[in-house]
Amino acid sequence: TYFLFLSGMLFASSGHAQIEVSPPVLKNATVINEQGDVQLTWISQNDTLIISRDSLQISAFYGIDTIWNPDLQTWTDSNSGANQKPRSYKLSILYSGAGSESNYFNTIHTNIGLDTCQKEIFLNWTRHVKSNNFRNFNDTIEMAYFNIWRSTDNAPYTQIATRKPGANGIIDTTFTDEDVEYDHVYKYFIEGVRATDTSIKSRSNRVTINTDMPDNPEYIHTERIETDGKPVQLEYSIDKGSELSQYVLLRSDNLNGPFDTLQ
Numbered sequence: 692t693y694f695l696f697l698s699g700m701l702f703a704s705s706g707h708a709q710i711e712v713s714p715p716v717l718k719n720a721t722v723i724n725e726q727g728d729v730q731l732t733w734i735s736q737n738d739t740l741i742i743s744r745d746s747l748q749i750s751a752f753y754g755i756d757t758i759w760n761p762d763l764q765t766w767t768d769s770n771s772g773a774n775q776k777p778r779s780y781k782l783s784i785l786y787s788g789a790g791s792e793s794n795y796f797n798t799i800h801t802n803i804g805l806d807t808c809q810k811e812i813f814l815n816w817t818r819h820v821k822s823n824n825f826r827n828f829n830d831t832i833e834m835a836y837f838n839i840w841r842s843t844d845n846a847p848y849t850q851i852a853t854r855k856p857g858a859n860g861i862i863d864t865t866f867t868d869e870d871v872e873y874d875h876v877y878k879y880f881i882e883g884v885r886a887t888d889t890s891i892k893s894r895s896n897r898v899t900i901n902t903d904m905p906d907n908p909e910y911i912h913t914e915r916i917e918t919d920g921k922p923v924q925l926e927y928s929i930d931k932g933s934e935l936s937q938y939v940l941l942r943s944d945n946l947n948g949p950f951d952t953l954q
C-alpha cells in the first residue's frame with residue numbers, strides 16, 4: 692500500500708507538469724465567400740486543438756471540430772451562417788487545464804440599405820456578438836482601420852473608401868455610397884485591418900442590392916376636366932408601357948405649390 696501511494700503521488704506530479712503549455716493564438720476569422728463561410732488561422736505549438744464557436748441558444752461556446760494535425764494552422768467553417776450575423780471563435784488545447792484557451796476572434800457583419808430617391812446606398816457594420824446571458828462573446832481584437840470594397844454588376848471588387856479613427860480615436864462604422872445609379876447590382880464587403888499586424892485582414896459577409904427601378908411612363912395625358920357643378924370630373928390616360936403600379940393625384944391653388952394629396 693505504501694508503494695502504491697508513492698507511485699500515485701509521482702504520477703500526479705508528472706501529470707501536472709504536462710499541462711503547463713502555451714495557449715494557441717487565433718490570428719484571424721474572416722468571411723471568405725457569399726455563403727458566409729469563415730476561415731480561421733492560428734499559431735499553436737500543441738498537438739491537438741478544439742475549435743469552438745459561440746452559441747446564443749446555450750449562452751456558451753461549444754466545440755465544432757478537433758484538429759489532430761499539429762502542422763495544420765488553418766480551417767474553414769462552412770456552417771457558420773456568418774452572412775446572417777457575426778460569429779465568435781476560440782481555440783483550446785485538448786486534455787489541458789487552465790490557461791489553455793486562445794483569444795476570441797469575432798467576424799465582421801455588414802448590413803445594407805438603399806435610398807431610391809437620393810440614389811444612395813448605406814452600409815453599417817459591427818463586430819459585436821450580442822448575448823444577454825453569457826459573460827460575453829466579444830473579443831479584444833483592435834482594428835487599425837476598415838476598408839470598403841464594392842463590385843458593380845459582378846465585376847471584380849475594388850476598394851472605394853477607408854474608415855480610420857477620428858480625433859476621438861473611434862472609427863465610424865458606417866458608410867454612404869453616393870456614386871450609385873439605377874439598374875445595377877452592387878455588392879460590398881468590409882475589410883478590417885488588425886492594429887497589431889496590418890498584414891492580417893478580416894473580411895465581413897458580402898451584401899448585395901439591386902437598384903433596378905420600374906420604367907416611368909412616357910406620358911401622362913389629361914383627357915377630360917369637367918368643371919360644371921360639383922364634383923369636378925377628371926380623366927387621365929397613362930402610357931401602357933409604364934411599370935409603375937400606383938399614382939398620386941395632387942392639387943394646389945398655385946402652380947408653384949404647395950400641393951395637397953387628394954388620392
